[in-house]
Amino acid sequence: MKNIVPKRSAAVILLKEEKPKGLMVFLLKRTKQQAFMAGTYVFPGGMMDTQDHDQKTFARCTGISPAKAQEVLGGTLSGEESLAFWVTGVRELFEEAGVLFAARRTGEAVAIEGPLVLQRFNNYRELLHKGQITLALLSEKEDIIYTLDRFSHFAHWITPEGQPLRFYTHFFIAAMPENQKARADGKETTDGRWITPRDALEENLKGAMILMPPTIATLEDLAHFETIDEVLLSLKNRETSKAIKPVYVDVPDQPFLVYPWDPDFEQFKKGIIPPIIDHGIPSAPSNTSTRILYRKGLSVPYCKSRISKNP
Secondary structure, eight states: OOOOEEEEEEEEEEOOOOEETTTEEEEEEEOOSSEEESSSOOOSSOOOOOGGHHHHHHHEHHHEEEHHHHHHTSSSSSSHHHHHHHHHHHHHHHHOOOOOOEHHHHHHHBBOOOOHHHHHHHHHHHHHHHHHOHHHHHHHTOOEEGGGGGGEEEEEEETTTTSSSOOEEEEEEEOOOOTOOOOOOSSSSSEEEOHHHHHHHHHHHHHHSSHHHHHHHHHHHHOOOHHHHHHHHGGSSTTTTTTTTOOOOOOOOTEEEOOSSSTTTHHHHHTTTSSSOOEEEEEOTTOOOOOOEEEEEEEEESSSSSOSOOO
């Protein structure tokens, strides 16, 4: 298969705390009509658009400069190219989940509540999705500024070679803003669920909630935390800019994906496939999975080693 150039994209891991459950994450179910990841539960996100790196859009943003964005993402892209990932996250989160990270001139966070306001912003959401309005124009109409500093960089994933559609995705963490409600758009996504990371992983193991490898790995990370502050604090000790590049191994009847922290990763990366493959043990939500087996449309996590990828 011809190597496909990854498309730039962003995803937002939206979090909130709910007693007595603790840390909750918002997942959206993609429609079965989607060409990619149909029927799976994903974090809100999508591909970068031209407007995401337009100067008019940048002028309506605050909280992070191009130079800072470049530093956070490791310096491999220019400042404006880096900043565009934050903007993509803002736009896609609003389009897919109806959540907008923005503030009034007074500094007060934008509230989307009450029937008239909700109707107005639903209309913006629809127009933005159709490409009939831009973030810059929306901000001018509402006299708001997009607050990019509400997003914390969490991870960088690149889809393995050999896949028909590849993504170069930056993941961000964000706390759910007050006076707003996350909800599916009813078009690309049909269901929006707040769920604990551990419960989502359990649902995937039962086949009730289909998850993709980056989602599984992220939820396994989040399952170790009780609060949003704990998650944010952990990022200070992580190299979030380093790209995570799994390897896809296409063996007959049992293709699988290997994460970089798998003990056999370098072997599979070189294309060396042993006659008998030991996948280790099926993962539990408390494990750090090292590979994903694809079985009957499901992503089944396995653990070849119990060593954490973030010691």
